[in-house]
Amino acid sequence: MGRIDELRRSRQGFVVGLTAASVGIISGYDLSSTAGALLYLTDGFRLTTHQQELVITVVVIGEIAGALGGAVLANAIGRKTSMVLVVTAYAVFAVLSAISTSVTMLLVVRLLVGVAIGVSLVVVPVYIAESAPAAIRGSVLVAYQVATVLGIIAGYLVAYLLASWQNWRAMLGLAAVPAVLVLLLLRRLSGTARWYMLKGRVREARHALQRIEPDTDVENELAEISRAVEEERGGALTEMLRSPYRRAMIFVLGLGFLSQATGINAIVCYSPRLFEAMHFTGNFALLVLPALVQVIALAAVFVAMDLVDRLGRRPILLSGIAMMLAANLLLIWVFVVPSAGAVPTTFGFLAVLVFTIGYNLGFGALICVYAGESLPSRLRSIGSGAMLAADRVANALVAAVFLTMLHALGAGTFALFGLLAAGSFAFVYRLAPETKGRQLEDIRHFWENGGKPGAEPVIALSGSRQ
Template identity: 65%
Template sequence: MGRIGELRRSSPLALLVGVAAASVGVIYGYDLSNIAGALLFIERDFGLSAAQQEMVATATVIGEIGGALAGGWLANAIGRKRSMVAVALGYAVFAVAGAASTSVSTLTVARLLLGVTIGVSVVVAPVFVAESAPAGARGALLVTYGVATVIGIIVGYLAAYLLAGAGNWRAMLGLAAVPAVLVAMLLARIPDTARWYLLKGRVDEARRTLRRIEPGVDAQRELDEISRTLREESSGGVGVLREMLRRPYLRATLFVVTLGFFIQITGINAIVYYSPRLFEMMGFHGDFALLILPALVQVAALVAMLVSLAIIDRVGRRPILLSGIATMVAANALLVAVFAGGEVFGGAAAAVKFGGVLLFTVGYTFGFGSLVWVYAGESLPARMRSMGASAMLTSDLVANAVVAAVFLTMLTSLGGAGTFAVFGVLALASLAFVYRYAPETKGRQLEDIRHFWENGGRWPPEDLLEDIATAEAPA
């Protein structure tokens, strides 16, 4: 609970930034689940085959890839805040366009464009929070975005259930425009980050923002440190992308790209996008079972993420991430066993399958779901941060597109046991990768994290860090 206290002691502006970014997460989460519910009724209206359902779901993810690729550039060009305002307004427009669709093709195009706005948001939001949060509360504020995403998923399933009686999928999709407009209005009240202002040479605005974020901080010292870091990173006229692909930051780039891929290829959004179909295969029927049971799974996931939020800046990033992935591995093993030998479980087979899905989702949200935003915001130095987040989330979304495009086909061809065996192997591989390569960034200033990569993927001894800090301090 100590880090919850850190949140309470944060400045009003830092809390407002966290709330604004979290609100974007609610919109993202709502879309993830409400399309799952809407597909039940879109299928009936448009006569969708399984392949067409995969196409509608995958169109959004393909748009997200485009948005993630552009997100880093956009955040540097027009600012973190303006990018997020554009995201919220764009989401409102394309949510309404999706609701007004008259054919599969127009729905697919609307979903593609909506995906672009989501892709920008998943890159810019963690950078915005990481650069605006005090070090002691940064991890908690970053996890808050993930918490909000899970809340959005729950709300999406509940909205789908409440509208299921009328089969009104247009209302399910269109309602998202209302919170999107409200979020845009909230974001308009917030300044951009001090680091972005310095990138653009707007020193006075950077100083004012720092003093509002951390009223007791030595603003000039912080500005000098950020400016020195930016000068180092831009020396020699080397472009940001070239800098990310050369030593010492090549290791950091490979880490975030691979981590991003593992976060989605292990299968979480297969469960979110296709929960009603999966639960049908598990033996459940009716609107309540197909829409409320997935919501209950997400409620458990929300509890897990809140626990992660409460302890992340005390326990650290690595223990949370490793234990979450280990839980996913155990859940996959359980699902393989019950799908392969359901007769052994008798009448309890459906309940055990439900328990396996719940355990998998809880493990994911406790680990990957919480930490994706933290590592996206913390892993690279300031000049490369938005581009690094863009590369990580692009990799994440490519894996998401693969899963969205093949999950129903996998269930049909491999069955439940084969499908979850594949996800289990991928979860084991991700566990080994995180154990070997993930840095522990708990309590580190953003400007200090570069020393981990500059030292070959190991933290230098504390006395050496102190010597570095003394040598780099302004005279």
């Protein structure tokens, strides 16, 4: 109850948490509602397999563009203003998606939806990290991740409720409802002290800190923020391309790419089509079973939260990837057996469940942890941005070809994902540092000392602050 009491004592922190959760629900809802709508808009617009893939892929392409411009926008107009702009745009684009009259219009609007989501992927975590009181910051950030999964669940359930009418327009358009609710919450928020300091607006920065954490030493905190801002200005991409941080750059890029290349969004975005291919039938099987998978897999996030600071990052991540590999082997078997006349649908559902649990336990729970812990502060924003870009590129590639691969290769699709999971296991085992219990700035010594896999980061004699 300790964290709940702290949350209650900070009204502003509570509002930040609600806002973060709401925005996470929006992006999660978009994933699953589109997956459900695809079952029916395919017939409405007579979409080919390639066009179905485009409906999913253009969103991810938009996310890449939005993510690349998100940091620039947030620094230029502020975190709160950026969030207001993003959520307003998302509500408008959700309605436009619902009233699309042609494939071309739908694709253009879905691209714009992706841009809005991409900006939110950058701006919202930054706003939370800079605004939430230190005592509840970690909980609020995790709440944002959990809310994304809750949004996925909600999207599938709404799609199921509307499936009898085959109303894909309502499935997409209802995303505007949570967006409007988020706007109401955003009106109560202020800018962040860090952005005000970035702009040299010290008085407003002081006021923002006093609102969030009235008991803190405001002047000392402002001095710390000022030092951090100056240090981050010293970071450069070229530094990450040279020793000793070249190895760190390879790690963050590889981790971001593999987290999506191993196929999680193929499972989320195309679950109804995947379940169809495994001979499931009926709206309940195609829309509620994917939601049930997410409900059970959500528990894996909480398990990771409980274990990550006790067992460490590497064991949790490696265990999750191993589960994904095992699930792919089971899916290969499921798609081979039908040739002999038996369709083991129960094992197909089990395989999708194990895969999703493994992802949420490993990549899903820990990629943000490694994004924040793998690099010194002056390179952290660059590294996190590079990881996100690699993540979205892999996502786009998978979204663009999954249905085609599933139709053409069947079991071979999961053989490929299995090979990528095996490669991911080797990659993480070879390169991932164990950052449990280490101060953030001490992690740099891991890379400076050759980045030996599994080795403890060397502690600087003078120590460092987190």
